Amino acid sequence: MPYPLSADPISVSRWIGYSQFLNHCGSERRALTEQFPSPDHVLDAPASVPLASWRSEIMRGSKRDYSCPPDSWVMTMTDDLYSPLLGECDDAPSVLFGRGDYSQLNKPAISIVGSRRPSLDGRLLAQRFAYELASAGFVIVSGLATGIDAAAHRGALEAAGHTVAVVATGIDTTYPAVNRTLSEAIVENGALLSQFVPGSAPKRHHFPRRNRTISGLSLATLVIEAGLPSGTLITATAAAEQGRDVFVLPWSVRHQAGRGCLKLLMEGALLATTPEDVIRGVNWHRPLAIGHASSTHVSVSGGDGTLPRTTSQTALLEALGDGSHSSDDIARLLSLDIAEVHRDLVKLEIDGQVMRHDSGCWIRA
Known part of the structure; x- marks a missing residue:
């Protein structure tokens, strides 16, 4: 059973020292964890056992004042x-720190990943796929980043399903801070998970390791939208190396x-246009609870145009993506004034980069 962390700061500190020592043990990590499954087992071992360095790391941690949020736990x-x-997985984390319902880690899961700056279609598709897959019984795993990750978590929550957020910080930190409310909702309806000790900042080298944990937890990984280059491709590559679809x-x-997606498809990834494609692909036999999947598809209309001249026009073109959207939807997504959106759309129309349907919606030319 996982060990609770919230009540005892000394216990948190000892677990930090315990975990940090294991991070440097390479292939011996698993055997050491089996023999000494907690800091107390290390400290209580006979003096004849050569564990001086490990004991020192644990006791050094005991001198620091750490605390964790409510519902925090740790497991090896x-x-x-x-x-x-x-x-x-060969590189599975020795220790996981978490908040919320740890039983979610033993349920069938699909990871959903993609761009931090998705198009409007990408965001909507992430939310729709997560909603349908969660309704079908899967736990949705993602990384709590802005964009596709956040949309996937929200889709699972809207379906009254469960979702796990794997973060690149300690569980006592929310990154990005804008997702703090979402993070708490995930704790209430799933779990927040980290292989990094409490107090850890979001360092660049944490993210590839976090991505491998996301794919490792999952039966399959679904890439919604990714450009080139993209950190999303790291997760997809990790999933393939781990033998996952x-x-x-x-x-x-x-x-x-979407060019990263096309690259993955050319390299042998599986095509998905509806949630049923994923469910059937992983051979999940539970009855489907999909209400809208038949209308879930990826539009293939659009054009590349030329690069816009302003930041707001760049954001607008990214939001349009491959789809057809109203100026109101674009303004709402980008949190821009509707008059500003109209001005940019007219300029882009004059430049030949966007065009307007008879319906009043806009697409890239």
Whole structure:
């Protein structure tokens, strides 16, 4: 069973020292964790056992004042409730810190990943796929980043399903801060998870390791929208290396933010245009609870145009993506004044980069 962390700051500090020592043990991590599954086991071991360095690390941690939020816990890779899928991976984290419902780690999961700056279509598709997959019984795993990650978590929550956020910080930090409310909702309806000790900042080298944990927890990874280059491709590559399926949504060759998806498809990833494609692909036999999947598709219309001259026009073109959208929807997504959106759309129309349908909606030319 996981160990609770919230009540005892000294316990938190000792677990930090315990975990930091294991991070430097390479292939011996698993054997050490099996023999000494907690800081107390290390400290209580007979003096004849050569554990001086480990004891020193644990006791050094005890001198620091750490605390964790409510509902915090920690588990090792030898815990019965450690994710069996993640445990199959050679580089599975020795220790996981978490908040919320750790039982979610033992349920069938699909990870949904993609761009931090998706188009409007990408955001809507992430939310729709997550909603339908959560309704079908999958836990949705993602990374709490802005864009596709946040949309996937919200889609699962809207379906009254469960979602797990794997973060690149300690569990006592929310990054990005704008997702603090979302983070708390995930704790209430799933779990927040980190392989990094409390107090850890979002360092660049944390993210590739976090991405491998996201894919490791999952039966399959679904890439919604990704450009080139993209950190999303790291997660997709990790999933393939871990022997998991990678599903990818197709985009027009003229949609720059979807070129990473096309690259993955050319390399052998599985095509997905509806949630049923993912469910059938992972051979999930539970009855489908999909209400809108038949209308979920990726538009293939659009064009590349030329690069816009202003930041707001760049954001507007990215938001349009491959789809057809009203100026009101664009303004709402970008949090811009509708008059400003209209001005940019007219300028882009004159430049030949966008065009307006008879319906009043806009697409890239």
